[in-house]
Amino acid sequence: MHFIFDIDGTISFKGQPVSAPIMDCLARIQEAGHVVGFASARPCRDMLPVLDECFHHNLLIGANGAMTYFKGERLASNPLPQLTSNTIMGLLEQYEASYLVDDEWNYAHNLEDSHPFLFNVDPLRLAAHVPMNEIHSTIKILVLGSNRLEELTEKLKSLDTTLHYHSAEGILDMTNVGVNKMAALRSFGIIPGQFVCFGNDMNDIPMFVQAGYAVAIGSFDKLLPHASCSIPVGGDTEDRIIAKLEELAFGNGIPLRV
Known part of the structure; x- marks a missing residue:
């Protein structure tokens, strides 16, 4: 079993x-x-x-x-289509959201180095923190905060993605539709x-x-x-x-x- x-x-x-x-x-x-x-x-x-x-x-x-x-x-x-990923990133910039983006192995983010979420990101140093323009295959996008999170969430819900709200951490994650x-x-x-x-x-x-x-x-x-x-x-x-x-x-x- x-x-x-x-x-x-x-x-x-x-x-x-x-x-x-x-x-x-x-x-x-x-x-x-x-x-x-x-x-x-x-x-x-x-x-x-x-x-x-x-x-x-x-x-x-x-x-x-x-x-x-x-x-x-x-x-x-199963990555997000590039157009969808670009649309999401545009919304995150517009709503001044904090985020972390994973590709096949590496990651990009706009968080302060002291952000507590980063304590659990790649602690074994197996990957690299790269600029967003070096993320070529967007596997998952995490939204960790925004001053207008409810409004941003409604915008994100309208996109063709799979969106989860993790109640314990208060964060959103997005992956490709059907994932x-x-x-x-x-x-x-x-x-x-x-x-x-x-x-x-x-x-x-x-x-x-x-x-x-x-x-x-x-x-x-x-x-x-x-x-x-x-x-x-x-x-x-x-x-x-x-x-x-x-x-x-x-x-x-x-x-x-x-």
Whole structure:
């Protein structure tokens, strides 16, 4: 069985690496013959620092499905069309928005060096911070703030993109139309109904709808109707995640939804 995990707010909390107990549990699941993969809003570059090195060659779906890496190699990417990217950047300049743009591996931004979001951007120094005119394939655009964010958001909604609002961080991200985690899983060959997933936010909904079993972390109201069960966020969240994983991977079979 494939076990697919969102990262931030699901198995990693407050931007910290996934804890050793959860990583050990995932390793045991893998040793038992299950397949472990990760699907995150982060670009694949920024997934690596929060995962143990033994998982770096596993399936990594980044940028909400806009890029896929496996065995350390890029298998697929789905960038924004250049015209759409140019239109978005024009709006961001017009509304004096702060932003970060990811290409296939490198990134551009207009943030102050002290901006807290940058602490989680390429901490292993695997990529390069380049000028915007050196971004030739726009995989994802993050909007981290604007004095007129609501007005800007309405403008961005009118464009032909996939737009997510990350409630925990208060940021927007945009990828090409049709990009989502489930589309990337399907392209990789994972069959709907034949995988288990864990997630916590809006960008996990397409994956939850198609999962054989879906575990929601927290209480995001739009995700819960698509979950098989949920685990509340609290002092024992990690223990509950591990217990659920052991139940599913080593119990009396996974109760897949019909």
